[in-house]
Amino acid sequence: MAASAPSRPRRIGxxxxxxxxxxxxxxxxxxxxxxxxxxxxxxxxxxxVAGAPRTLLTTDCQIEGVHFRRGWLTARELGxxxxxxxxxxxxxxxxxPEYVLLSLEIPVxxxxxxxxxEAAKAIVRGLAREASRxxxxxxxxxxxxxxxxxxxVTVVGQARRRAVLRSGARVGDLLFVTxxxxxxxxxxxxxxxxxxxxxxxxxxxxxxxxAYRRPPLRVELxxxxxxxxxxxxxxxxxxxxxxxxxxLCERSKVTIRLDHRAVPLHPxxxxxxxxxxxxxxxxxxxxxxxxxxxxxxxxxxxxxxxRADIERVAAxxxxxxxxxxxxxxxxxxxxxxxxxxxxxLGGGFDHLRW
Numbered sequence: 001m002a003a004s005a006p007s008r009p010r011r012i013g014x015x016x017x018x019x020x021x022x023x024x025x026x027x028x029x030x031x032x033x034x035x036x037x038x039x040x041x042x043x044x045x046x047x048x049v050a051g052a053p054r055t056l057l058t059t060d061c062q063i064e065g066v067h068f069r070r071g072w073l074t075a076r077e078l079g080x081x082x083x084x085x086x087x088x089x090x091x092x093x094x095x096x097p098e099y100v101l102l103s104l105e106i107p108v109x110x111x112x113x114x115x116x117x118e119a120a121k122a123i124v125r126g127l128a129r130e131a132s133r134x135x136x137x138x139x140x141x142x143x144x145x146x147x148x149x150x151x152x153v154t155v156v157g158q159a160r161r162r163a164v165l166r167s168g169a170r171v172g173d174l175l176f177v178t179x180x181x182x183x184x185x186x187x188x189x190x191x192x193x194x195x196x197x198x199x200x201x202x203x204x205x206x207x208x209x210x211a212y213r214r215p216p217l218r219v220e221l222x223x224x225x226x227x228x229x230x231x232x233x234x235x236x237x238x239x240x241x242x243x244x245x246x247x248l249c250e251r252s253k254v255t256i257r258l259d260h261r262a263v264p265l266h267p268x269x270x271x272x273x274x275x276x277x278x279x280x281x282x283x284x285x286x287x288x289x290x291x292x293x294x295x296x297x298x299x300x301x302x303x304x305x306x307r308a309d310i311e312r313v314a315a316x317x318x319x320x321x322x323x324x325x326x327x328x329x330x331x332x333x334x335x336x337x338x339x340x341x342x343x344x345l346g347g348g349f350d351h352l353r354w
Contacts, residue, residue, distance in 0.1 A: 040165065044251070046093045048163045056095040056157040060086035064107075064149040071200050072191050073213045075119040078151060079126025084215045085238070086153035087134060088296045091219045092236035094164040094226020095157035100131045102141035105150030115149060123151060134219050161227045164300070169233035169252035173301035175325035176310065178218055181241055181297065182269025182289025183211030208268050215296040221319045222298055230310050234300035240291040242342050245299060245334045252301075255330035259337050262324045265289050290342070301327050 040048035046056040062068060062082045073081065083100065090097050102124065107115045120143075128138040136155070187209040194203035203209055218236075225231045233252055237244045241263065245256050269289040302310060307323065314321035334342045 040163065044093070044166050046089050046095070046157070046163070048093070048159070054095075054159040054163050056090055056093050056159055056163060057154070058086060058089040058157075059152065059154040060089070061150060061152040063151075069191070070149070071196070072204055072209075074204075075122035076126035077213050079123040079128075080130045081213060081215060082123070082151040082153050083127045083130045083155075084217055085296060086155050087131075087136075087157075087217070087219055088215070088236040088238065090155055090157040091217075091222035092164070092234050092298060093157075093159060094162070094222050094231070094234065095159040096219065096223050097131065097134050097136035097155050097157040099156040100127070100136050100138045101154040101156075102127060102138060103150075103152040103154075104141070104143045105146035105148070105152070106143065107147060107149055108145050127151075127153070134217070159226065160223070161229065164222075164226045164231055164234045166233055166235050166248045166251035168231075169248060169254050169256075169301040169327045170303070171254060171327055171329050172304070173232055173327040174304055174307060174323050175245075175256060175258065175299065175301055175327065176321050177237070177241070177263065177297055177299045177324050178221060178314075178319055178321055179216050179295070179297040180264040180266040180269075180320070181237070181295050182292055183266030184215070184294035184296075185288050185292030186266065186268035187212035188294065211266055211268065212294055215294070218296075218298050218319070221314060221317050221321075224313050224317070225300070225302075225310060228309065228313065230306045230313070231300045231302045234298055237295045237297045237299055239293045241295070241299065242290050242334050246332075248299070248301075249332040249334060252327070253332055255328045255332070256325055256334045257328055257337060257339075258325040258334050258342065260290060260324075260342070261337075262322060263289065264320065264322050 038047065038049050039054065040046075046058040049055045049057065060082075062078065062085065064070060068078065068081075086100075087097050104120060104123065106120055124138070131138055136157075190203050190206070190208055191200075191212070194200040204213075222234065226234075233248055235244050235248050242258070245258065249256050266289070269292075310321060336342055
């Protein structure tokens with residue numbers, strides 16, 4: 001009897017996988033639903049546990065060949081970027097970072113991938129100084145040899161008043177975003193075209209790639225808005241605006257009406273026309289800004305009466321805030337001003353999309 005061919009592993013997307021993990025952890029049986037003191041588990045920007053008043057926990061990583069390539073940024077810039085990417089989740093919950101753990105995976109020096117101790121120390125210095133600027137301390141971590149360079153960051157923070165969840169959006173809320181979109185995506189295209197040599201060096205120090213090399217820091221704005229009780233729901237935009245707004249819709253069980261013409265574009269994004277298909281609802285000029293990742297801006301909903309107060313807080317901090325839509329009753333999806341679903345075909349980042 002002939003042996004049957006081995007079955008191919010079933011492919012699963014990043015967010016389907018995360019949903020499966022959440023069901024596993026929160027299911028009945030051997031794994032308890034939620035541990036004592038856990039207020040919010042998997043499914044939001046951070047976990048929330050009992051603290052004084054609420055402790056926020058998050059972790060993120062920067063892996064060579066996935067998030068960056070050697071030569072795209074200096075070792076110090078990698079440390080800064082790793083912290084800013086991780087702390088963006090704390091900002092999205094309206095918290096302030098307090099403690100940081102750093103795990104470094106360092107390639108053993110070889111002809112293929114030389115990496116010396118000075119570069120490793122530069123990563124640590126960059127991260128520690130950036131954390132200190134936000135009032136946080138690097139308190140420990142781990143070092144391991146590895147095939148590729150990896151920077152894994154865990155941040156512990158506090159929500160002084162309450163943690164702002166993705167599930168708090170209310171029908172009638174306005175939708176706001178910070179900063180601008182598409183700059184990091186445009187920067188990545190520049191870096192990817194500059195494979196090596198002088199072209200790569202020029203790209204790595206150019207102002208056109210700064211949006212990728214140095215993501216925005218929105219901790220103070222997120223914290224002040226939360227502490228003043230001005231926002232109902234919030235999320236950081238790391239995987240594309242439409243995709244991340246979709247997560248907010250799912251958690252809040254609402255429809256978000258997005259005025260794509262109001263979304264502020266980074267100058268680099270305005271110059272770079274992309275060809276992603278958004279079902280004809282959005283012209284190609286802005287599609288990459290709506291579906292590209294790595295922006296690390298905040299998107300949040302708030303009552304109409306709070307708009308003036310929000311704009312005052314943002315102006316005081318020198319942060320651009322733009323009203324780009326509203327929250328309505330309906331299915332959990334993002335639509336344009338005319339009600340057409342914004343289906344980003346091929347858009348939005350998914351780590352497990354093969």
